[in-house]
Amino acid sequence: MSSDKSMFESGWLPPVQQQAPPGQQKGKLDPQPAIEHVPDGKGGSKLYQPAGKLKGKKAIITGGDSGIGQSTATLFAMEGADVLITYLPEEEVDAKETKSLVEKHGGKCYTLAVDLRDMKNCQKVIDEAMSKMGAINILFNNHAYQMMIEDIHDLSEEQWIKTFDTNIHPFFYLSKYALAHTSAGDTIINDASINAYIGRPDLLDYTCTKGAIVSLTRGLANQFAAKGIRCNQVAPGPVWTPLVASTMTPEALKQFTTPMGRPAQPSEIATCVVFLASTDSSMLTGETIHCNGGGFVTS
């Protein structure tokens, strides 16, 4: 570690490290990110304090094996929800960890290893959720792929297509198939990124898919507002997760911070997702929570 500071103190930076994508969290990410713990306001951490905000709710979380997805699954369970998580087959170790965290907090966790680039797998996710949980009250479209490329001339057409096939098309398929089973009070939450707003140059394809997600959130919100189904998004800045350790260059990792002097931990994004999933945010739809440590953007 570059300092002995707590992960929630200004000046904390993770050590530079690299993994092959999609990256593994358990036993590999150094240090392990904060999943169940949130800041205590004094630079340290405390266990997240639930308040029964999602009692009886049934949620789907894509990319729920690690990072923001794992923390959201855990906090959802603490708030009383059952979850179905999706992940890639090579992420079994992390998916098992999510399941054990959810069960530790009294929730049920169904796991499904699927590549969401295939629309049939997106239908399978919805069918499995209905068969195992009997309802879908919350859909958190959270999974993503990214790979840093500095120059458009080095960005292959194959990577461009892969990034769109992964990051945006499944958000449409899953939303469409899930909305066939939802009713007033249910919510969709999308994981966008600060990069859609700042136009990050070395993640051009990823940044464009995040821009499409912003528009999907707003369009769906407008289509379903009168029916009482809300659609919102989080737009995180830097967050310490396997995605980052497996796709960012050492140079980028050395600058992996925010105006608060540190990157976020997954739990600090998951608390925002809990808010958007619960009735605490009942008047919000088409909105964005810019959980980015002060990287002000125009939305």
Ligand SMILES: NC(=O)c1ccc[n+]([C@@H]2O[C@H](COP(=O)([O-])OP(=O)(O)OC[C@H]3O[C@@H](n4cnc5c(N)ncnc54)[C@H](O)[C@@H]3O)[C@@H](O)[C@H]2O)c1
């Ligand atoms: N970490 C950050 O700095 C950061 C910043 C802004 C936004 N985000 C967003 O947060 C979300 C979660 O990422 P994270 O940082 O927690 O990383 P993560 O590595 O924990 O999660 C990403 C997940 O995407 C899933 N995935 C990738 N390709 C897939 C495919 N083809 N089919 C199915 N699933 C696939 C994997 O299961 C993986 O676990 C992403 O949408 C990411 O863009 C992250």
